[in-house]
Amino acid sequence: MLSWPALGTRVTVRYRRAKGSVPPLTDVVGHLLAVDPVVRVQTKTGAVVEVAPADVVALRSLTDAPVRTSAIRGLEYAAAAAWPGAEESWLDGWLLRRGKESAWSANSAVPLDLSAQRSAIPAIVAWYQRHDLTPWLLIPDRLLAPAPGATSEHGEQVLVRPVRDADVSATTGRCTRLGELARAAVTDAPDGTRWVGLFEIDAADDPGAARRECESLLAWGARCGATRGYLPVGDDDTVTAALAEALGFRPHHRRRYIAARSGDWDSV
Incomplete structure (x- = not known):
């Protein structure tokens, strides 16, 4: 057997x-x-x-197949589109975001285009300073090397899994759903892959209920045409990490949030 x-x-x-x-x-x-x-x-x-x-x-x-850099960039692109900031701006291949929420992703710059280089960071710092915000850089592994000596303030593991196909409804663009214990968004990567992402999961009080809601949100994403799901988990979030494992998520890539100061990057 x-x-x-x-x-x-x-x-x-x-x-x-x-x-x-x-x-x-x-x-x-x-x-x-x-x-x-x-x-x-x-x-x-x-x-x-x-x-x-x-x-x-x-x-x-089998062990998971090696993740290509293009796949990391594509997933980060879809994730950035999931919950856009109140204000966004493109600068030399970087997407700059600021928002009312306190979430790391709502107020950070991420290098999404192949043209993104560290040389743009002083201008990124200036943009956030004009808005009286800390200039956070979201650096996915293998997309850009941080400056020597740069320290991470927050780390995340991005986990992925296939989602069950279903009767697909005709949807275009971003669609979102809010639950009591989590929220989800469906967006497309540049290569056409449609992703459903899970965010802000509250599993501390009732992990079973959180798991059922996440399964429901993944099924909703499949009905919207998503074929892959993803879930960012903070390095210190053991509760969500356990839930992700139970849901069948597996590691895709890591990313770090780094506070940039202009003087640290002027010579790169």
Whole structure:
């Protein structure tokens, strides 16, 4: 009897094809979406392969495929569009945001374009200073190297998982949904991948209820056409980290928030 890994795990499944097929067996590689009543595996193209459990003859869990820099940039682009600031401005490949909320992402600059360089940071600092705000830089790993000696004030792990496809409604642009214990937003990456992101999860008092609400929000995202879900988790947020694991999320990349001062970057 096969022992199935957690949903969201990247697997290779060998299964029997229809009677008379040549060859009689084949494989599918992707992320495990379901095992009952049918086995469902989503491939890297987004296609979902369904197999009767009785037809599965072998199973192997795989390590996650290396994440490309372009995939990190695409996900960060979709995440930035999820909850835009009250004011936004593009500066040399950086997206600058300020908002009324106290969330880190609402008041930070993120390098989203290939052209973004550290040489733009003094101008970014000046922009935030004109608004009487701390110039926070959101630096996703591998998109930009911080200046030597720069220290992170807050770190996050961005986790991802496939989402179950459903009867897709025709939606364009950003759509959001607010729950009692979490909120979600559906946005598109430049490569066309549609993501549903989960934010501000309150799981401390009732983790079971938070999990059910998150599952409902992910299903809503799928109905809006999302094929992938993501969830940022702060380094010190053990409650949300445990919930993310239970929901089948897996690491994608890390990002850090750094407070910039103009003098630290004038020579780069």
